[in-house]
Amino acid sequence: MAQAERIPADPNPSPETEAFWEAAKAGRFLVRCCKACGKAHWYPRTLCPFCASLDTEWIEGSGRGTIYSYSYMRRATPPFVMAYVALAEGPTMMTNIVDCDPEGLRIGDAVELAFRSSEGGFAVPCFRPSGVGAAS
Amino acid sequence: MARPASAYIAGAYELPMRLYPDKSLAELQAEAMLGALADAGLERSDIDGFFCGPDAPGTGPLSIADYLNLKLRHVDTTNTSGSSYTIHVAHAAQAIAAGKCDVALITLAGRPRSEGRAKGALARTDNPQQPDFQWEHPFGLAVINVYGMTAMRHMHQYGTTSEQLAWVKVAASHHAQHNPYALFRDLVTVEEVANSPLVCDPLHRLDCCVVTDGGGALLVVRPEIARNLKRPLVRLIGSAEAPKGQNGGEFDITVSGAAQSGPAALAEAGVTGADIRYASLYDSFTITVLMQLEDLGFCAKGQGGAFVADGGLISGVGRLAVNTDGGGLCNNHPANRGGMTKVIEAVRQLRGEAHPAVQVPNLDLALVNAIGGQLAVRHASATLVLERE
Numbered sequence: 001m002a003q004a005e006r007i008p009a010d011p012n013p014s015p016e017t018e019a020f021w022e023a024a025k026a027g028r029f030l031v032r033c034c035k036a037c038g039k040a041h042w043y044p045r046t047l048c049p050f051c052a053s054l055d056t057e058w059i060e061g062s063g064r065g066t067i068y069s070y071s072y073m074r075r076a077t078p079p080f081v082m083a084y085v086a087l088a089e090g091p092t093m094m095t096n097i098v099d100c101d102p103e104g105l106r107i108g109d110a111v112e113l114a115f116r117s118s119e120g121g122f123a124v125p126c127f128r129p130s131g132v133g134a135a136s
Numbered sequence: 137m138a139r140p141a142s143a144y145i146a147g148a149y150e151l152p153m154r155l156y157p158d159k160s161l162a163e164l165q166a167e168a169m170l171g172a173l174a175d176a177g178l179e180r181s182d183i184d185g186f187f188c189g190p191d192a193p194g195t196g197p198l199s200i201a202d203y204l205n206l207k208l209r210h211v212d213t214t215n216t217s218g219s220s221y222t223i224h225v226a227h228a229a230q231a232i233a234a235g236k237c238d239v240a241l242i243t244l245a246g247r248p249r250s251e252g253r254a255k256g257a258l259a260r261t262d263n264p265q266q267p268d269f270q271w272e273h274p275f276g277l278a279v280i281n282v283y284g285m286t287a288m289r290h291m292h293q294y295g296t297t298s299e300q301l302a303w304v305k306v307a308a309s310h311h312a313q314h315n316p317y318a319l320f321r322d323l324v325t326v327e328e329v330a331n332s333p334l335v336c337d338p339l340h341r342l343d344c345c346v347v348t349d350g351g352g353a354l355l356v357v358r359p360e361i362a363r364n365l366k367r368p369l370v371r372l373i374g375s376a377e378a379p380k381g382q383n384g385g386e387f388d389i390t391v392s393g394a395a396q397s398g399p400a401a402l403a404e405a406g407v408t409g410a411d412i413r414y415a416s417l418y419d420s421f422t423i424t425v426l427m428q429l430e431d432l433g434f435c436a437k438g439q440g441g442a443f444v445a446d447g448g449l450i451s452g453v454g455r456l457a458v459n460t461d462g463g464g465l466c467n468n469h470p471a472n473r474g475g476m477t478k479v480i481e482a483v484r485q486l487r488g489e490a491h492p493a494v495q496v497p498n499l500d501l502a503l504v505n506a507i508g509g510q511l512a513v514r515h516a517s518a519t520l521v522l523e524r525e
Contacts, residue, residue, distance in 0.1 A: 011270030042385035043271035049384030069292070069389060069512070071284025072337035073276065082281040082336075084389070084512070091385025094513075096275045102337070107292040124274045 005098060006080040008116050008124040016046055019058060024123035029113050031061040031089050042091035063113030064088045065127065072102040085111055085127050099128035143229035143240075144362035145370045145522070147176030147355030148483040150476075154319045154468060156349040157250045161193055162203045164245035168353035169204055176355045177365050178239060183355075185210040185237030187224035191246045191351075191471040200243070210237040216379065216516035218418055219508030221354070222475040223518045226375035228356035238358045245351030246471020268382075272513070280344065280421070282512040284336040286389050287423040289512075291338060293390055293438065296426065298338060300441030302329035304422040305342050305465050307449035312462025314491040319346045320466045329422075343422040345464035345474065352476045354483075368487040374405025374521035381514040390438075393517030394431035394505055401519035402433075407501060409433040412521075414485045414496045415456055416478035418506035419463040425449075428505050429456075432519070451494040460485060460494035475506035475518065486524040500524045 013021045023030045032044035036053035048056050070083035081097040097105060098114055111127035118124050149171030156164060165188075173180060186208050192200040196213040210231050214223050221244050228240035262269050290296045306326055312318040324342060332342040362369055378393035378400075402408060409432060417428045426440035434456055435443040443455075451457035461467045461481040464474045482502040484490045502522045509515030 006276060008274040009276070011274050012264035013270060014265070014267075016267075017270060039384075042382075043268060045267065050386075069285040069289035071281045071288055071339070072334075073278070073281050073284075074337060075333075075335050076276070080276055082275060082277070082285060084285060087385075092382075092387065093385060094272050094275055094277065107289065118274055122274070126275075 004078045006076070006078050006096070008096070008118040008126070010118045010120040011122055011124070017044060020044055021122055023058070024115060024125065027115065027123070029061040029063045029125055030058040031087065032056050033059045040087070040089040040091055042087065042093040062088045064130070065111055067097065067105065067107050067109045067111055068092050069107055070097060070105055074102070081105065083127070096126045097128065098126045142359070142372050143232045143356050144359060145225065145354055145372065145479070145483050146357040146362045146365050146367055147172035147178060147353070148480045149175050150352040150468065150480045151245070151350040151470070152317050154317070154348040154350055155249055156247055161191070161245055161247065162200060164247070164351050165192060165200050165243050166204060168243050168245055168351050169241055172241065172353035172355045176357070176367060178355060180204070181207070182239045183241045184208055185228060185231055185240035187212045187228055187240060187242040189213065189215050189220040189244065189473065191244055191473065206241070210240070216518070217508030218420065218473040219475045219506035219516050219518040220473065222479060222504055222506040222520060223377050223516070225354060225356055225372060225479055225520055226377065226518070229372045229375065232356065232358050238361060240356040242354040242356065242476070243351065244353070244471055244473060244476040246473065247349040248472050249347050249349045277513070279510060280336045280339060282510045283421045283423060284339045286427065286512045287338050287421070290390050290423060290426065294441070296441040298330045298340065299326050300445050301343055301422040301426065302326040303444040303446070304419065304425045304449065305329045307444070307447065308419065308459055308463045308465040310450045311460045311494050312466035314493040315462045315467055318462040318467040319348055320462070339421060339423070345420050345469045346466065347472065348468050348470055350468055350470035352470065352480050354476070354479055369525040370483050370486045371523045371525055372520060373523045374401040374403070375519065376400035376404065377516060377518045379514070379516040389512040390427070392427045392431045392507055392511060393515060394428045394507065394519065397517040397519040398432035398505065401521050405521035405523070407521060411501055412503045413456065413501070414460070414482065414499055415458050415503040415505065416482045417458055418474040418478050419459055419465045420474060420507070422465070424507055424511060425458065427511065428507065432503070432505060451496060457494070457496050460490050473508070475508060478504050478506055479520065482522055486522055
């Protein structure tokens, strides 16, 4: 991309979420899933937001989804795409779409995980249009 | 349905300026209070309940209540961002009905314009310990980019256009031209709005509300007190509030909490949307008004674009007059929180004290709705139904 890409801000991991951010540094994308009701949710938490069970666990996410909605912060420096991506596992998560032509995006487009390093070195789960290639 | 014991809005005051470089926040709080007291014909010593938001500096209500030297027996600092003050009206009526206070003061004051902050395009400064922070802050969440996602999804699902959204701003400008205090008084056209610079696609600069200093105050009082005052009687006859979040990642961002708070408040009032000819709707962005119109039931879901087009919200032109002071889009958005000025203009309309060019004739019912927070992320809708007796 000709233009500089926005560097994500740091998250603030808590004891509840450290495993997610540690796995992300190793290139793994975890999703929280409830063993009681079987449903995945976002954002990850110990308490299942659907059935209120505390019996939840991390599962390996597929890293695939589709754009539910997005907006293009064209006046930010550098510009970036804010988005909600509906994960293949079910829930919809906030993220950024990277490696893309912001004006060519469409709701419903298939996207895939593309970790980006934050200011402090956390691996932040962003997404890019599917098929862009693994070389970026 | 039997109406619950209710209360009256006896005083309503909007600070006149849109820039206060030489006033403290506390001075603005004091001027707002004094304005509302003078409007109602009450004394400071009559106030025994105080409602404020986090725009009042200090721990909850304590510092400003002490600065104003109020003698209180009830306080409430419910904070749902811009809809706080709309909710405060309902909570004040509930407190009065419960015998906890007789005269409740609600204040708002802020100086974001003087302080050079509160641009909707800046990243939020939330508490890093709030559980959603780490899942949103890294991605540059700002007010405009999540409202932008709502607009984008609404366009995708319902074919809503930038030109339709522009009509919301056009209507606001038609009203603001008659408001000598409005920040922007110039008429704008659909083309000017839709061709103004894109800030965050699909939202243009003129889809966004203004940034202003200022504020206002309301006095909600017990019925016996209201009837002894010389002002027209404006009574709260229905209210409801509805926080809406992300529901664990299963959500529809084209539906707001107003779909819950609107029908509940109208049912409590015993009226329907068809009875309403004036509404104050917190217009943080043009899309926010469209969403509220649909969710409150003024039109079917997805038909908001057609409803607002061709002057649908202009007083004397459309079916429903909306924000006849010029709203947040043209007039005022003090402290970046629109829920206070919305109530004030509804009171003016019910008293027959709006500008003659925008006054809805023989108005006896008004609806107020505010959505505070971020429409596409988590927010609280607050609905009031007010009646002129």
